[in-house]
Amino acid sequence: MFSWLPGPAANVIPTMTSPGSAKKWLIEIAWEVCHQVGGIYTVLRTKVPSTLERWNSNYLLIGPYHEQSAAIEFEEAPIEHSALKGALEALNAKGLPCYYGRWLVKGRPQVVLVDYRARFESLDQDKYFLWKDHGISSPSSDSDINNSIAFGYAVTELLAALCAALKPAPIAAQFHEWQAAVPIPRLKQRNLPISTIFITHATQLGRCLAS
Numbered sequence: 464m465f466s467w468l469p470g471p472a473a474n475v476i477p478t479m480t481s482p483g484s485a486k487k488w489l490i491e492i493a494w495e496v497c498h499q500v501g502g503i504y505t506v507l508r509t510k511v512p513s514t515l516e517r518w519n520s521n522y523l524l525i526g527p528y529h530e531q532s533a534a535i536e537f538e539e540a541p542i543e544h545s546a547l548k549g550a551l552e553a554l555n556a557k558g559l560p561c562y563y564g565r566w567l568v569k570g571r572p573q574v575v576l577v578d579y580r581a582r583f584e585s586l587d588q589d590k591y592f593l594w595k596d597h598g599i600s601s602p603s604s605d606s607d608i609n610n611s612i613a614f615g616y617a618v619t620e621l622l623a624a625l626c627a628a629l630k631p632a633p634i635a636a637q638f639h640e641w642q643a644a645v646p647i648p649r650l651k652q653r654n655l656p657i658s659t660i661f662i663t664h665a666t667q668l669g670r671c672l673a674s
């Protein structure tokens with residue numbers, strides 16, 4: 464059962480009143496959630512209203528926490544879903560800061576912003592297991608790759624916690640571009656029951672895969 468907060472149709476915010484629901488969840492992960500860098504930001508924000516029509520409050524976006532962009536794009540809010548609240552509180556207690564709230568775009572979808580910098584202390588270890596378990600090597604001094612790996616491992620922990628908390632609800636996780644893709648092999652390696660979708664946009668990688 465769902466209830467709806469009052470307000471203009473363009474800014475309707477769905478809230479869940481039955482946390483035990485086993486309805487499917489769609490979770491989208493991208494470096495540009497609440498953080499404008501390029502075109503992926505536009506893709507995400509413009510499809511929010513139609514996605515909410517289909518998924519309602521079982522739609523969640525995950526992105527990186529950046530103070531400057533969060534101050535403009537993000538509004539922290541209470542967590543009404545008890546299982547989701549428990550998962551995020553547990554991660555915060557373990558030293559992985561997760562911020563729950565609303566993305567200030569049309570539809571105001573619920574988002575979790577992860578402070579991936581908490582993974583920097585274990586970055587060398589994370590890189591080692593990325594190579595050992597998946598054969599993926601990475602340079603030591605590329606800040607973009609380092610950020611993506613730290614973000615990916617942080618998101619993996621978040622998705623694992625959500626998988627346990629929302630059980631038995633099925634979860635589909637959609638990853639946008641390589642910056643968000645590190646969790647895909649990690650989820651498989653941990654045998655987590657999450658369906659994964661990788662979306663490549665108009666990049667060199669996308670053109671190579673499509674050729």
